[in-house]
Amino acid sequence: MLDVEAIKVWFPIRRGIFNTVAGYVRAVDGVSLSIKEGETVGLVGESGCGKTTLGRAILGLEKISSGTVRFQNQDLRALRGKQLRTLRRNLQMIFQDPFASLNPRLTVMDLITEGLAEHGLLGQESRKEAAARLMLEVGLEPEGMCRFPHEFSGGQRQRISIARALSLQPKFIVCDEPVSALDVSVQAQVINLLLDLRSRHNLSYLFISHDLSVVRLIAQRIAVMYLGKLVECGSCEQIMTDPQHPYTRTLLSAILLPGVKRSRTQPLQGDLTAAPAPETGCAFRNRCPLALPVCAKVTPPLRTIQGRTVACHALAPSNQEVAE
Numbered sequence: 052m053l054d055v056e057a058i059k060v061w062f063p064i065r066r067g068i069f070n071t072v073a074g075y076v077r078a079v080d081g082v083s084l085s086i087k088e089g090e091t092v093g094l095v096g097e098s099g100c101g102k103t104t105l106g107r108a109i110l111g112l113e114k115i116s117s118g119t120v121r122f123q124n125q126d127l128r129a130l131r132g133k134q135l136r137t138l139r140r141n142l143q144m145i146f147q148d149p150f151a152s153l154n155p156r157l158t159v160m161d162l163i164t165e166g167l168a169e170h171g172l173l174g175q176e177s178r179k180e181a182a183a184r185l186m187l188e189v190g191l192e193p194e195g196m197c198r199f200p201h202e203f204s205g206g207q208r209q210r211i212s213i214a215r216a217l218s219l220q221p222k223f224i225v226c227d228e229p230v231s232a233l234d235v236s237v238q239a240q241v242i243n244l245l246l247d248l249r250s251r252h253n254l255s256y257l258f259i260s261h262d263l264s265v266v267r268l269i270a271q272r273i274a275v276m277y278l279g280k281l282v283e284c285g286s287c288e289q290i291m292t293d294p295q296h297p298y299t300r301t302l303l304s305a306i307l308l309p310g311v312k313r314s315r316t317q318p319l320q321g322d323l324t325a326a327p328a329p330e331t332g333c334a335f336r337n338r339c340p341l342a343l344p345v346c347a348k349v350t351p352p353l354r355t356i357q358g359r360t361v362a363c364h365a366l367a368p369s370n371q372e373v374a375e
């Protein structure tokens with residue numbers, strides 16, 4: 052349904068009084084990803100690796116430097132005007148911070164039905180009816196529709212954001228860290244709501260989180276991102292039980308899961324800023340326990356290893372996969 056091909060989003064760094072471009076932040080640097088109808092792909096990686104930028108670029112909220120995004124076989128960048136508006140209704144986003152993403156001056160009813168009104172879809176149904184229907188759908192009491200967002204708890208606000216996203220009956224939703232700002236007990240409720248809505252409406256999600264223990268609850272496939280590039284992509288089971296890329300392994304060893312033996316990997320040294328993306332070679336090499344001389348020279352391509360794709364020089368594909 053959604054096909055992302057080799058997209059790059061580079062932000063120019065401007066310097067001096069002439070505003071000359073001194074370089075680029077390669078926030079997203081050649082990511083390819085496809086998502087089927089009804090499927091959830093989890094996108095994980097530490098803060099600043101480009102997850103939000105990728106999600107926004109897919110929805111056309113961020114200018115793409117190169118590459119294509121196709122939704123139902125239509126190139127989003129080639130569409131204009133009415134066609135684009137109609138298609139864009141199918142693509143929605145839920146933001147990380149339920150406190151910052153809702154306009155504090157609008158009532159819940161206005162917030163939820165804003166999109167419907169904007170697209171001229173409030174036909175026979177009045178604003179009130181539409182708001183009540185959507186509020187019930189996300190587990191909120193319709194009595195609260197005349198109140199303002201600050202009167203609700205974090206979890207309830209995230210439900211308001213979800214109702215807002217659902218109002219235009221989308222097919223695909225980018226959930227950008229939708230539970231990261233919530234208490235652990237509330238996180239589970241919101242995840243359950245998203246699961247429930249997925250099966251009821253056959254929705255597809257790109258579920259972004261820095262936390263593998265959250266992503267595994269909802270994603271069928273997981274893509275691991277490091278400094279603008281995907282380093283490993285496989286089924287939830289493959290990533291959670293048998294991670295291959297050294298970065299995925301350290302991510303996994305950093306979380307505690309019931310019934311899973313903690314691996315002995317050392318915690319990662321440094322952070323993203325301690326290891327600026329080298330122009331060539333593997334971006335992870337400065338922090339990698341397996342780094343080889345070749346890692347400094349050649350950017351590792353994504354290869355199939357143990358049934359999933361991994362970008363690492365240090366891992367050897369099995370003989371059968373070489374033959375393929």
Ligand SMILES: Nc1ncnc2c1ncn2[C@@H]1O[C@H](COP(=O)(O)OP(=O)(O)O)[C@@H](O)[C@H]1O
Pocket residue numbers: 062076077078096097098099100101102103104105
């Ligand atoms: N509008 C922007 N202008 C310049 N740099 C940006 C902009 N938005 C994001 N970045 C940079 O792009 C990188 C990725 O950011 P982001 O996508 O927000 O990461 P994540 O969501 O994984 O934490 C960061 O280094 C960030 O500073």
Ligand SMILES: [Mg+2]
Pocket residue numbers: 102103104
């Ligand atoms: Mg983010």
